[in-house]
Amino acid sequence: MAHNLAQCQKLVKKAVDAGAKALFLPEASDYIASSATESVGLCQDVSKSLFVRGLQQAARDNSLLINVGIHEPTDPPSDRIKNTLIWIDKEGEIAHRYQKLHVFDIDLRPNGPRLKESDSVQPGNEIVPPYPTVLGKLGSLICFDLRFPEPALRLRRQGAEALLYPSAFTVPTGKLHWEILLRSRAIETQSWVIAAAQCGRHNEKRVSYGDSIVISPNGHIVGRLDHVEDLDKEKVDTREPDMLTVDIDSKAVDEVRRGIPLLRRTDVYPEI
Template sequence: MRIALLQMTSGIDPLANAAVLSDAVAEAAAGGAAMLFTPEMSGLVDRDRVRAAASITDEASDPVLAAMRAAAAEHRLWVQLGSLAIRRPDGRLANRGFVIGPDGAVRARYDKLHLFDVALPTGERWQESAAYAPGETAVVADTPVGPLGLSICYDLRFPDLYRALSDAGAEVLAVPAAFTRPTGAAHWHLLLRARAVEAAAFVVAAAQTGVHEDGRTTYGHSLVVDPWGEVLLDMSEAPGLGFADLDPAVLADVRARLPVLRHRRAIPPVERVG
């Protein structure tokens, strides 16, 4: 099953980002992909929260989501829209990913569970929880590439989520991201390969890359990893579209030879001694 990944450098104008995304749908369909995967915050990357607020709407009014639904329907393509900033009814924001079907309908939604509140050695500080509310539900969606477990960026550091997704039947794990350069260089490949091996699943990670209009820099290196931990695609740092083929026979072979999912046990209480 062929998939496409968009690696992009999203800016502060949602309509400009929507044009890039719509072009990617057309290109992915022309390239024979069954599904397109896009990065976290595909529609808007802007750390100036006052300026960004003017561009963030509720789901029904979001122009990027509308454009992607129209493009998916026009080209009869499934799309995993990595995430958008969406205003919730309570006024807080959600970092929300979508699965869009080839009819343009939203088939699944996922709000990022783990929020990026960190201080990096470079001096970068991020406080996602200052504006965003965490999600409350893990999601597996049926797609043509198999049952797809949804996650977003910082979720990658929490293996319990991926255990829950694979226990619920996920065979492919989506990890759209906007990883910083320092954390990406240190941990991106390591963590994605570990999640693939632990879950005996394909991992598809479409990423933001390069220097953005708001001044931040992201790591790139959109990856596809197979259930044995082999990297099938590494897009390095240039924006653009990449393709990879997911072979269900590889998944079946790995799970038969190393049946870690069947060997999982509930963890008993920890006894601390000494």
């Protein structure tokens, strides 16, 4: 976790040097463990986490908004933990928190991985209303939530102008679905989509696909970073963290929504 904090601090410096208003970091930026037992054992309350406290200090020192995915203990404590996304404001305070709704349980054997996040992670039970920022109203979701349109549509109805999908996508599912699902969520909600993604090998069991992307409200990719297949395999484990800088224009949301008004027939399907 000390190494991961140092990597994030490098990105803070890059963000400040670029004049960014906010820094978006991936899901599980504090750690990705090799087992459920290890994941639970590493988890700390934010008040004790050197990783979180380090980022809070970085936010204060640089007057920078920081959005980051971490792990937190359940309350009351249990044999599972929470996968959360927190907003750290310019004063270094945690101003907003979202707990991942949909945990990542897949079995792609024999040609892919078997992962069961539910062994160690307690799913959330709330779609948290959008958080107002200098970039507009931002709706928080995490990784596997991407596969379900309902939370994104709810956040749109609650006023979201951008959706966040910090992730650590697997390589097989990243190849198949990452870009197309992100663009779909942007198009159907007419919102910006900001998807900060981990990239490369974490341990002997886990490799993340990467491909950090920002998508405009009309589904256009306005910026992206490499995915794991683009990288020199010898440099994947040693390379410096990379950052994408994008201008988020809230006027683009108004223009797209005015040009193509999506008037849903809620009298026909009120559950959406």
